[in-house]
Amino acid sequence: MGIEKNSHDTSALLQRREEHFAGSYLFYENPVEIVKGEGIWLFDRQGKRYLDCYNNVASVGHCHPKVVEALCKQAATLNTHTRYLSEHIINYSEHLASTMPSGLELCLYSCTGTEANELAMRMARKITGNFGVIIMAHSYHGNSTLINELSSCLYPPHECPDYVAMVEPPNTFRGNHRSDQGLSDSDLAQNYARLIDSAIQKLNDAGHGVAAFICDAIFDSQGALNAPEDYFKRVYEKIRAAGGVCIADEVQPGFGRLGEHMWGFQHYHVLPDIVTLGKPMGDGHPVSGVVTSKEIADNFFQKAFYFNTFGGNPVAAAVAEAVLSIIEEEKLQQNAYDVGLYLLERLNELADQHPLIGHIHGRGLFLGVELIKNRQTLEPAHQEARDIAENMKNEGILIGSTGRFGNVIKIRPPLVFSKENADLLIEKLDKLLTDISLKMNTG
């Protein structure tokens, strides 16, 4: 009865959706209607619960009571904008700046990661006077006109605009320079960083110069890569020598997800010129931002105007403050480190048993399980990754796939993920991988 009602409701809902709502495809071949969230769990209309291993937005857990409380209290009191003096955004800015390395102290606000990257790019171009941008191949940074053009996963390489130069990400598992070639980490860093030279050359030859290099420290859309330790240091040096600024897109890796540090770039011991923030910043509330140096902010505002109606309003500030406080109080960065390490170990155990797993990428609570069909050719197991995501959903686990070949299972749960949650994930993943290998052996 429940299921009949569901199948009826779902198709009717899908029909209605088709008629008046456009703009995002649904996850899964058989989409799931989610109606409730609580901590690490999401619930569908029938009350079935799903372990959330995918959503980084609800980073402190779905519907965290303290976030909801801060949101409601402020929304019931005042919600204007930053052209009236307000202590909320000042308090938050002080708090946010205190989590950054020295030299990154000025905060600006917007509502989405796209807007934060837009603002960062406007700053980079204004202060350098250059126009060109260096990005990673298969990158994603957002959905506006400019940021789409900086998202190379959205277009074939020959459609790359002439002011954009893209370089191969430092994929030491399947790139041109690999760990299995006997190269040292330092050699790998040097080889991948060297690609920046021709990117700079291309932009200089085209007369654009280098305004910025933009990259996220976890290489989200490339499959959660770990770069060689010195990679970013070498890249930043080259970018700065060419007159550009270095933008760390922390929309994905930021706010403690990678475990060791609050910010992804810190792992690589570099100091970006501009840091952009988004997704988990408000546990689902649309708030994002840019943090930069006083020098860059002053330089920019001498030449430009920026105002964002909703950016940094009292409600956004109260929510963001609640989220940052929860990350600290509940030691979620430490949890991301501990549980991330535990999960990595358990995934590596799985990899020993299942030849379909080629490599485990990533750190903290952002891991990528790369599936391959063949250990020599590294042929991507794209369909298998899709099937696993679909079947995991049926098993009560929400997960996705990513990477240039769509063959990397993306594990990026809310930071309240526990070792017990990890065990459940491993158990189900083990089962599905076993099913696949049985099918392959008999098929």
Added chain:
Amino acid sequence: MGIEKNSHDTSALLQRREEHFAGSYLFYENPVEIVKGEGIWLFDRQGKRYLDCYNNVASVGHCHPKVVEALCKQAATLNTHTRYLSEHIINYSEHLASTMPSGLELCLYSCTGTEANELAMRMARKITGNFGVIIMAHSYHGNSTLINELSSCLYPPHECPDYVAMVEPPNTFRGNHRSDQGLSDSDLAQNYARLIDSAIQKLNDAGHGVAAFICDAIFDSQGALNAPEDYFKRVYEKIRAAGGVCIADEVQPGFGRLGEHMWGFQHYHVLPDIVTLGKPMGDGHPVSGVVTSKEIADNFFQKAFYFNTFGGNPVAAAVAEAVLSIIEEEKLQQNAYDVGLYLLERLNELADQHPLIGHIHGRGLFLGVELIKNRQTLEPAHQEARDIAENMKNEGILIGSTGRFGNVIKIRPPLVFSKENADLLIEKLDKLLTDISLKMNTG
């Protein structure tokens, strides 16, 4: 004591703001610290209340209890994204589409007016294959790289990019074609619409063609103009003949503000191809959107990808639904019409007494009081407009100035503005205008 504390607190707060927050200048020479909002009123830290005659975001009133309730309820239940099936955004889309003329039925969501205009422009370019855009002189549409370039109030005319053509807005008070020249409304429409021809020519000559014409039906940044009745009809015809689409930016005029209709463009009996929404849509919650035809949406999604993490999420949908329902239940569009008409009459009475007032622009609850120093030369009274805004704040009324010369007092209150509120505004405005004329006569 209270005031001493204030002056100390304010300067300390300003100092702290300077150190860690960048990105928006404060209103007023002596900024006001707002700590509470309720209906039409805002309150500062000392408990002084201000009649809000400026803020169109909190359109249904500051902290409307039903909006807060919808926000809190949904935020405590679920806040994910539109890649899981959710009825909230479907319900809202049906409701929103029902307020639009037939032919505008597909809704897409984003978080800010900038993002809505970005998406509209991406659609226009993708479906037309053209690149050029026709805008008004002294326009403002948002803060991203592209939308900044479509915001001609931000740069001198010689910095206009070559893919942008700007035309003079139909200012029948001080433009090249004026009501006082004995021209009929139809002649004025024709004369101003004719400017589109050379804009099209410019874009065609540059090889860009015409992707879009974008304009808001109240000419917000140009001083709340009323265009001749046939103006938009004639413009739309020309744009379409040139292969472009017509975008109505309803971020300012939309959601009943202009009184006669729910949408600003309806006054001019035109059907835009794409409508963009923002500011008042969520009473301060960051939600915005695009409404277009099924044909355009289908065409766009055959060629492009769009996803906005926070856009149309369950909380945004619940809040937007609450706002739209309140507008209907509390008959706020009718109120905007009635009180707008009353206010217009009373402002015209003021204009009879104060030669500083040159003209009252606008309709509904979006009125512009243009101040001039001389009835022959129409010399703009810019400083007087600034002084009035500053002094009105001291009198307990929040108001701003706008227009190309900054000489138009912008009256754009929440839609719950009453005739009593209008009387208070008129009383204070009368007093300040009298003070100014006394000063002028004795000075």
